[in-house]
Amino acid sequence: MNILQVVSSSRTSGAEKHVVLLSKWLQLLGHNVTAVCPPGGWLPGQLREAGISTVEVPMRGPRSTAAIFTLRKLVEDWRIDIVNTHLTRATYLGYFAGLLAKVPVISTVQIKTRDVSYRYLSRQRLWLVAVSNHIRQDLIARGARADRIQTVYNCTEFIGGERPEPAPIGDVRSELGLPHDSLLVGLLGRVDSFKGAYILADAAQTIVNRCPLTHVVFIGNAEPDTREDLLRIAGEAAGRLHFIGVRNDVPRLLEAIDVVTLPSISEACSLAIIEAMAMGKPVVATRAGGNLELINHGRSGLLVDRRPEPLADAICELLNDPERRAAMGRAANERANEMFTAEVMAKNMESLYIRVLDQRRSKGNPTNPTRTPIGV
Numbered sequence: 001m002n003i004l005q006v007v008s009s010s011r012t013s014g015a016e017k018h019v020v021l022l023s024k025w026l027q028l029l030g031h032n033v034t035a036v037c038p039p040g041g042w043l044p045g046q047l048r049e050a051g052i053s054t055v056e057v058p059m060r061g062p063r064s065t066a067a068i069f070t071l072r073k074l075v076e077d078w079r080i081d082i083v084n085t086h087l088t089r090a091t092y093l094g095y096f097a098g099l100l101a102k103v104p105v106i107s108t109v110q111i112k113t114r115d116v117s118y119r120y121l122s123r124q125r126l127w128l129v130a131v132s133n134h135i136r137q138d139l140i141a142r143g144a145r146a147d148r149i150q151t152v153y154n155c156t157e158f159i160g161g162e163r164p165e166p167a168p169i170g171d172v173r174s175e176l177g178l179p180h181d182s183l184l185v186g187l188l189g190r191v192d193s194f195k196g197a198y199i200l201a202d203a204a205q206t207i208v209n210r211c212p213l214t215h216v217v218f219i220g221n222a223e224p225d226t227r228e229d230l231l232r233i234a235g236e237a238a239g240r241l242h243f244i245g246v247r248n249d250v251p252r253l254l255e256a257i258d259v260v261t262l263p264s265i266s267e268a269c270s271l272a273i274i275e276a277m278a279m280g281k282p283v284v285a286t287r288a289g290g291n292l293e294l295i296n297h298g299r300s301g302l303l304v305d306r307r308p309e310p311l312a313d314a315i316c317e318l319l320n321d322p323e324r325r326a327a328m329g330r331a332a333n334e335r336a337n338e339m340f341t342a343e344v345m346a347k348n349m350e351s352l353y354i355r356v357l358d359q360r361r362s363k364g365n366p367t368n369p370t371r372t373p374i375g376v
Contacts, residue, residue, distance in 0.1 A: 001353060002032045004080045006071065008059050008089035010041025012246060013190075014271045015086050015110045018131075018154055019043070022084075024050045025346035034078060036071065059089055071097035082353050084108060084129075088115050095121055104356050108152075111268050112138050112289075119143040127356055129349070131269035132290030150352050153293075154269040155345035158251050158278040159337055172256035176217070176242055183214045183319050186257035188250065188272035189264075191222035191230070191243065196263030196286065196306065201230040203308035203315070204237040210316040218243045219253060254279040258325065259318050263304070263311050267291050277301070277336040282328035284314045294340075300332040 003026060007019045020043070023033045035047045039056035047054040055074065059067045071093060075083065083105045085094035091107040095117070098105035108129040109118060122128050122144040130136035130151050140146050170180040178184075185207065191197045200216060207214050222230075222243045231238040247253060254260070260276035266289035267273070273294050276283050283301040285291045295301040302318070304310040318325045 001081045001357075002079055003034070003353065004071075004075060004078070004083045004094075005033060005035040005086070006083060006090045006094045007035070007037050007043070007086040008093070009087055010038045010043035010056075012042040014154065015108075016043045016046075017271060018108070018110070019086055020046050020050055020052070021155060021157060021342045022346060022349060023047065023052045025342045026350065027051065029346055029350055031350070034074070034080075036074065059093060064089070064093065067093050068096045068100070072100045075101040075103055081357060082106065084349070084353075086110070088113065088117060091115075091117050091121070091126075095126055099125060104360055106352065106356065109135055109139060109268075110154075111135070112266070114142065122148045127352070129352065132293050134290040134293065135268050150348075152345060152348045152352070153340055154271050154274060155340050155342045156271065156275045156278045156336070157342050158254075158275050159333075159341050169256045172253060176215070176244070178215055178242075179213075181213055183211060184217055184257045184259075185214060185315055185319075186217045186219060186253070186260050186276075187262065188219045188260065188275065189262065189270075191218045191220050191226055194265050195220075196261075196265070196311075197222075197226070197230055198233060199263040199306060199308055199311055200261060201233040201241065203312040204234040204240060206308070206312040207315055207319075208237045208240055210312070211319040214319060215240045215242060217253070217257065219245075219247055219250065221246055250275060251279060254281055257281060259284060259315055261285065261311065261315060262291075263306055264288070265306065270294065273301075274336060274340045277332035278340065280329040280333040282318055282325055282332060284311065284318070296331065296335060300328055300335050 005019055005023050023035050026033050034053045036055045036057050037043045038059050044054050044056055057067050057070050080103055083094045083098045085091045085107045094105050106127045110131050118139055119142050128149040130149055131154050133151050136149050136151050139149055173180050173182055187200055189195045204216055227243055234241050260281045261284040262272055263286050269290045273283050286306045287303040297303045302314040304314045
């Protein structure tokens with residue numbers, strides 16, 4: 001197949017990382033993939049580094065209308081079979097471009113959304129991919145057609161394939177200026193209230209009192225005002241909080257972390273949780289959204305209420321029990337290997353693409369009938 005991936009953001013977050021992995025693995029399965037994204041930012045370089053043909057198209061303001069016709073021309077010139085959009089703006093642009101070019105469009109939905117596009121367009125020519133059953137049920141509740149929605153979980157490449165050789169654990173602790181026997185609790189993702197940074201900071205003193213060797217590491221972007229707030233909330237434990245920013249060596253850092261936590265308000269299908277599980281780390285997360293689908297409570301991690309006290313209890317429970325921590329890490333890795341590899345995700349998407357194209361052809365609406373099939 002000739003596949004067009006369209007995403008309306010080029011920053012570094014879950015949706016953009018998903019596009020890179022999906023595009024890369026679809027090409028490994030033998031398909032031709034082209035990605036379209038806004039100019040600049042993190043994503044274009046990552047796509048090209050992964051060997052994906054990439055076109056940068058402005059998608060905001062007055063240029064958004066022009067983007068529809070640019071996408072239509074790309075679809076027609078490159079004989080695209082199917083368009084897969086990511087994020088709401090790309091869904092609108094891709095939908096109308098696909099409508100004009102007469103090719104099917106699939107939109108991947110990464111978060112709970114009230115936008116009408118997913119409700120109304122799915123009744124017409126749009127198919128939806130939900131990254132968890134939690135998101136799928138929410139879309140159905142808001143009026144989207146159930147028969148047009150398929151769940152395909154997010155994934156990680158931290159399982160199998162090539163992975164950097166892990167540095168000795170002491171190296172990471174030395175880099176952070178910590179003793180080699182420190183216990184590390186890590187939070188991956190944006191450092192803000194939604195992801196639970198404030199809850200974790202509030203729990204820090206209790207955790208340190210019960211587990212004196214503990215340090216808390218925030219891996220992700222933290223605004224200066226947020227850092228100040230978190231240090232103030234942590235009180236006497238402020239010296240145990242470490243902010244190391246956005247990193248490209250997450251597997252190396254995860255090797256050194258003892259417990260990963262994500263006390264967020266809700267998650268659709270957390271990439272941070274999946275990455276931690278893939279690296280054999282137990283996760284303490286809130287009992288919310290898609291977290292219940294990722295973590296097998298009591299076996300591969302722990303699910304808690306979103307309050308400092310139960311969060312501290314669960315983290316200390318694992319920090320003080322190395323054997324249970326290791327057993328949960330092994331179970332987490334096994335679960336990630338079964339459900340959340342990039343290959344599994346790409347094959348599930350490939351199956352959906354084929355099913356959508358077969359449905360259109362069976363209704364007498366072939367896509368690009370004059371093209372030469374890839375590999376023939």
